[in-house]
Amino acid sequence: MDTGTHIVMGVALAGLSMADPVVTSNPATMTAVITGVVVGSLIPDIDTVLKLRNNAIYIRHHRGITHSIPAVLIWPILISILLSLLIPGANLFHVWAWTFLAVFLHVFVDIFNAYGTQALRPFSHRWVAIGVINTFDPVIFGLHILAILIWMFGANPVSTMITTYIIIFFYYLLRFAIKSAVKRAVFNTIPDADDVFIAPTMRFFQWRVAASTANYHYVGRAYGRSVNIYDRFERKPMPTTPEIEAAMEDKNIEAFTSFSPIYRWNVSYIDDICEVRLIDLRYRSKGYYPFVAVAHIDSDLNVLNSYTGWIFSEDKLKKKLNFSPNS
Structure with missing residues (x-):
């Protein structure tokens, strides 16, 4: 997801953490947890600094090792230890638990983008990219903003965030159903396709489509169940000069x-x-x-x-x- 969405997710988790009596009864723990979930919601994307070196390094490593299984385990430990030193009296275990949830959710939601992550490292370097949610999804971002505003106006943060995430859960299911329908439409349009890429856009019913057959590459867009092919390129092996x-x-x-x-x-x-x-x-x-x-x-x-x-x-x-x- 984009940085803005990760930030509002961190704020939403801060509201959800109010369900923890240790957090609400200890001001130091509350401060550390709120800081931890916001930082934890952003820290896996620290590899964005690689873009300062060059695009090749950035493309190879962005959402790579920083989104891996070891990183998901290590980031919360480092953040929690640092916060416990900066905020004396904070409960280390509860700070770690909520920070771990923030880091885990960052990596988890990223796998639903078309870009994906190498979330299975070190067991596999394969990119896990489910491709049902756009990098910036206005519905998900808007629901988080609405929930935060409702919280600010005095609503119970726990029930507000739980309700928000129940709605988002069903939204994800709906996106899976729509992508499945789009995929069927692509195969109806290109029956002999052997490699199909379908990715969402910011528009709810529009999807990017790229498909390959033995002889051609096809590029188009899907609008609901209607697939429009814009370009067709002959598929040829690259010369070996x-x-x-x-x-x-x-x-x-x-x-x-x-x-x-x-x-x-x-x-x-x-x-x-x-x-x-x-x-x-x-x-x-x-x-x-x-x-x-x-x-x-x-x-x-x-x-x-x-x-x-x-x-x-x-x-x-x-x-x-x-x-x-x-x-």
């Missing part, structure tokens, strides 16, 4: 292929420079495919420059690559 092999070993290209399950490729030559471009088909936006990886290889098989990430124009891509055809 020395230039392409050199490009595929580049860190940006490797990061892209480790993350993207459905993409097409394009190889072109600019003077004596070979450009290898991989284009993720899952994120079509206004006729453009913004998530790409590009590498330029010279005649001596050196990688002159490369990039992976979100780009919405060719001019911006050239600036990122610092590349000019005449240079």
Whole structure:
């Protein structure tokens, strides 16, 4: 989920913690628990700082080790110990328990996005991405904001948050049902599809669709049970030339292929420079495919420059690559 949703989830958990008599009877414990659940709701996303290094490292590691099983166990311990030192008199066990719940829920809700997490590490490096909830879901965010406002106006925080999470639980079930209907509609439209990607958008009934058959990639949108195919690309094996092999070993290209399950490729030559471009088909936006990886290889098989990430124009891509055809 996005940072804003994780924050309001932390505040909601703070309200729910009022069900714990140890929290409500001890001001130090209450302060530590409220701080712990808010920090715990955010701490797994500390790996966002990797973006300051480069996109390749960020793509490879975001929602990776910081969302793993060891991290879910370690974060609450570290936060609880730190809070017990900063807030004397706080009950360490109760601070840990509520902080653990916050960290666990952060990782748990992230697996329902299309991006997913490596929540099963170290047992598996597979990305767990159920894809029924958009990274920012206005319904979930709005329900949390409404619950917090009701709490602020004097309602019982425990019953308010319990009611909110019961509603959200049924909302999740509804999203699963809708995705199942969309999947059936995709197979009705493309009966021979062998690889299907379905992801939600911020609009309740709209879903992104990318599917592959033995011969083609299809990209479209689903509106309820209606599937519109916008693009069809021939599915061809990538050539095995020395230039392409050199490009595929580049860190940006490797990061892209480790993350993207459905993409097409394009190889072109600019003077004596070979450009290898991989284009993720899952994120079509206004006729453009913004998530790409590009590498330029010279005649001596050196990688002159490369990039992976979100780009919405060719001019911006050239600036990122610092590349000019005449240079």
